[in-house]
Amino acid sequence: MDKKKVKPRIKIAMVASIAMLVMIGPSIVGAAKEALNTYIPSLGSTIKIDSTIYSLKKPITKSVDSRIVTVSDIYYNQESEFLMVEVEGNGQLPKDKAKLTINNKKLKSYESSVGKVEYMDRNISWMGTYFFKYHRPYNEKEIKFSMILDNDSKLDFNCKLNKAKSVEDISELGPTTTNKGITITAVVDEEKNKLSVNLLQHLDSNYVSLKYGAPYLDEYELEKHGENAVTLYDANNKEVKGRYDQGISGSEEKFIFDINGLKKPFKIVIPQVSATFFKGASSSQIIELPIPKNNDKVYINKEITLESKDKLVKDSNQKIKIISVEKEDDRYKVELKHYSEQNDITRLEHCIIVPVGKSTSPKAKDWFEGGLSGGAVGEDGEEVEFKLPYPDEDKLYVEIEGRNYMIKGPWEIAID
Incomplete structure (x- = not known):
């Protein structure tokens, strides 16, 4: 393939x-x-x-x-x-x-x-x-x-x-940098010609999880996203891209660098971070959506603006458009369009939809039973799909929350 x-x-x-x-x-x-x-x-x-x-x-x-x-x-x-x-x-x-x-x-x-x-x-x-x-x-x-x-x-x-x-503060574990209200610590381990770097966030991981740069795992990904990959520079300004090893938890990620032939001191540069907020960094007012008959698609074309609730995303373009809704059996699909631009310093990338009011159910009061799935639609849109709490009703009441944002840096960490 x-x-x-x-x-x-x-x-x-x-x-x-x-x-x-x-x-x-x-x-x-x-x-x-x-x-x-x-x-x-x-x-x-x-x-x-x-x-x-x-x-x-x-x-x-x-x-x-x-x-x-x-x-x-x-x-x-x-x-x-x-x-x-x-x-x-x-x-x-x-x-x-x-x-x-x-x-x-x-x-x-x-x-x-x-x-x-x-x-x-x-x-x-x-x-x-x-x-x-x-x-x-x-x-x-x-x-x-x-x-x-x-x-x-x-x-x-x-x-x-x-x-x-046990340590008192994450900063005790390694060199640390702060930019755009985000503090990151690097825990470094060197073995032969490999440098392992664990990047740790200081933000509460109950609330937000960070992904660093545009991680690459093969030459195709490097060619596609190399300019945004986590990069190491040596004393002679030679560079090597970090190979993403694994997302270990909501508070850390690991990168591997091939440092064969490179000279210390090193500098790690993180061009951007992807922030996923678990409580919603922004949200809409209550929205009433129609529930069509099976296999019907209804075009809404309604523009809304999310209200920022976190200072990390206050300068982002929070305007989105509800393009359409569609029902198939007890499944419901919403297509959204984003108005944020690729060169925005802080860019809204993904939203979630949560039930409110009459659309909440005893099984899953604050979320949709079974969770959400979705995917990208074109360059500036996405689909969100979920199970309807009351599929026989003709209306659905929801709030749309901004869940994932891309924030441009850079963050630079010196490694001696």
Whole structure:
């Protein structure tokens, strides 16, 4: 297949672990968000927390038949009284229940958040988190995590958790820079001719997740987005683009640089960041939309302006147009047009739609059951699709929120 003809679609509600958590309900979101906000997985470190945190030292991958599954992290905080297991894999969705054996005690997951994802660069089709209630001290012996896949295969993972270190401030972990109200710290690890750089955000990851530059993984992506890639410059101004390694959590991302033949000191330049807000950085007034008959499409062509709620996006063009709505069975699709320009310093890129008023349901009061999916339409538009809470009604009441923004820098970090 010609890569240049592939246009990736975006699962709007699944951009990061935190984004997935908003789909599982308020009963556990608060504790889970607090956990991810204070914990840096790749470093095994926590920020400003008094209790003892345990986490998985490194991911564990296993395969059975054609399925490949990775336990990417396990997090346990006794004071929070829950244990969280993050997993990802290929194939169809696994079963929504899992088991865990810790300190010889067998547990069943009481909640899970597992959803489909679409990544051009990784061989996974789903990712998510299983939650277990547990409040006893961890004896630092192996624990066993067990799950059932879509083909009824069982996978067991024997894992050992390490005690996380605690620091007062993220800046203690490495060189730091600030621009446009965004502070970024780089944690650097050098091995032979490779420089590994973990970029950590200081903004509350309960609220926003940052993606840095335009990450490239192959020569096609480098050719297409190279000018916006995270770049390293050496003492002689030679440059090398950072290869995106993995988005580890909502608060950090890792890049690899080939520094063979380069001379220190180095400088890392981040041309832009993509900010995904989990509570909406801007929102519309309540909008009344028609619910057409099945397979009907209604053109709306209504312009609205979102109200900025965060200073990071206050200067962006918040004007959008609702082009059309369409219904198929209990699914509803909205096409939107954006008026922001490619050269805007802060550019609105993606919106989400949430139910309000009479369109909220007991199953999913503040979101649409099953989440949102969508994709780009042309150069300046997008589609948002979801399950209708009341498909037999003739009206839908919603608010449109600005969820993802591109913010131009640059951010420069000196590395001696």
